[in-house]
Amino acid sequence: MRESKFWLEQRLDRRLLLAGGLAAAGGTIVAANGARGQSNHTGHGGAAPATAQEPPTHLAAHGAMITVGEVDDARNGFDPAKLLSDWDTGTVSQQPDGRTLRTFEITAEDKEIEIAPGIFFPAWTYNGRVPGPSLRATEGERLRIVFTNNGSHSHSMHFHGIHAARMDGVPGAGLIAPGEKFVYEFDAKPFGCHLYHCHALPLKRHIHKGMYGAFVIDPDPTLRPEHEAVARSRLLGTAENAGWQEFVMIMNAFDTNFDNENEVYAVNTVAHAYTKKPIRILKDKPVRIYLVNVVEFDPINSFHLHANFFDYYNQGTTLKPTLKTVDLITQCQAERGILEFHFRDHEPGLYMFHAHQSEFTELGWVGMFDVVEAVS
């Protein structure tokens, strides 16, 4: 249709001459319409949301390109702001051989969650939240994960770690029917930033419905004498670790109309959550992000930090960065890593972070760090 339109308009001038007065009158209409169209167009260049009051500073950066309204965190049962540093360390006991036994309780359940203001998604969850609990253990511990399936379908927990085939969470090895219970048991290794997810089939559906979470194993400083200080800073509970601001970010997305394409992208489920409520960062304290990508359907995701650079530890299994001084990393599904950076030399302000697939950004995967001076 557009071709014919241009074809018709191209012929306009020649026909005008041929057809004399009749065409001239018609041409006047065309010209008048065209002129009006142009002036209208230039007029709307400054189209801006006609809001009565000025939007907050952190929203001004996005103009009108953002979701409308607020997600009810109380109804969801989880708050994206709290998910960032909400570690599940389980319960600790001593085994007869003196090793630490760490036990986690996980329950699968169906739950409708609000993934963007007003958009409800029939999720399958671990412990009623998406992403599932961020499990954290220390290298060498014995882990026991008591998994109960209260959902409507068969589910499992497949850990990215080192374990026996019987504990793999695939059909025949820990994939359990609704109402059943299974105990996964293995050693916490290797240290790093890992993840777990449901491995029931069809895999795509079980992952994008919300069955995934972070699984972080801290290095044991006594086993890493050559990098003891670094290892101690990674180990939750040490004074060195308390000097860091640690966040877990799961890059996820939701296919709300089940056409195998995502409608909503985010970190930690809720679109634009950290745009509307920026993450407060103390300028003098270094930042460590445990970043995991679980986005389904799209082959790749990424993390880009504005106005700053970071060191990256791919999969977190090393104590020396695998990439130094970058401001963008890409991850395929289930790829993950640790980002370390600081704002010591920056002036306070709002620093954006987002996927550098503009499409993901514009569909919700974007946030802000609100860098502030240390409060005394």
Add this chain to the structure above:
Amino acid sequence: MTELAHSSSAEPPRNPRWLNLLWFAVPLAVLGLAIAWLVSSDPLSGFRNGAPPVENLTFERTILGPEGIQILVRAGGSEPMTIAQVQVDDAYWQFKQEPAGAIARGDTAWISLAYPWVLGEAHAIRIITNTGMTFDHAIDVAVPTPTRATMSLTSQAILGAFVGILPVAIGLMFYSALRGGGRTGMDFLLSLTVGLLAFLLVDALAEALELSAQAAALFQGQTMVVLAAVASFLLLMAAGRRSGTPTGLALATFIALGIGLHNLGEGLAIGAAFASGAAGLGTFLVLGFTLHNITEGIGIAAPILKQRPPLWTFAALALLAGGPAVVGLWIGSLAYAPQWSALALAVGAGAILQVIVEVVVMQRRRQVDGTRTLLAPAAMAGLVAGVGFMYVTAMLVKI
């Protein structure tokens, strides 16, 4: 049988008025009870299978202006629908809904987006409801929508005159030239009229059905088109035959009316197409429409060749047949919804069918041998010429 008739006529059983009212009240009371039972005790709960409510959203109008994009949507879900978010070109944008809140079945709402659209380029709107369902609407070519403030009614009227009134007037001007033709010439002309009317009938029905498919499901577009066409056909047949079979000026008037109703629908569609940027308005296109519609004037002139009507009747006939194009353009570019264009075209199709019937009846009466009405060589030639001319000239304007 006869006895029964006899007894009933002798002593008609006349119920008292209150009893008649009671017989009205009983079925209504049963209906009321059924509804009350359905609502209160929910006997159909077994059919509820956990499926979410059916959702349907139709995009009826799109307005592009200095403020951004405005779209009119009509809800057609089994329950009121809630619009949660709106994407433009795969990005979430702030929007305002008027009226706010859930949209009841059959109701409409305006969605306003402060989106910096780009002249001449395409944009995609996607509405996401609270259940995560999506409804897509494509803006094929973004051009500013004429508004009451920006649109000059005069220029629209000039355009309407070019595509509607002028060609009919030109066709009517052949009147004197056509009077010279003999009996064969008359056969040819009347069949030419039937041919062009047949083309318009097919064209109007096809277009009405196509437009009705874009309308919200609750309008039952295809049924509406067929019923409207049949109704207008029957109404006009009845009106036309009140004082015998229409001939002469009366028949010419009916032909003009049928063509006028068709032009109203055409005008609506053209106005909407230009307003939405679906068609660029070139002089070539305007000339195509003019040429296409000249035959309509000849068709109107055919039944009155043997009379000498006063000059003003020609002007009136031209206005009746062509004027609605102007009105259609005005309405179509300002307030357009596919169901109204479909309705206008369907009514036009019914009117055209009526005049086809009447012209054929007239031809039959003129023939000594009625069976040869449309089969005489001159008549066949006229039929082919009418359809052929319309088809070929339509190639200039179909986009």
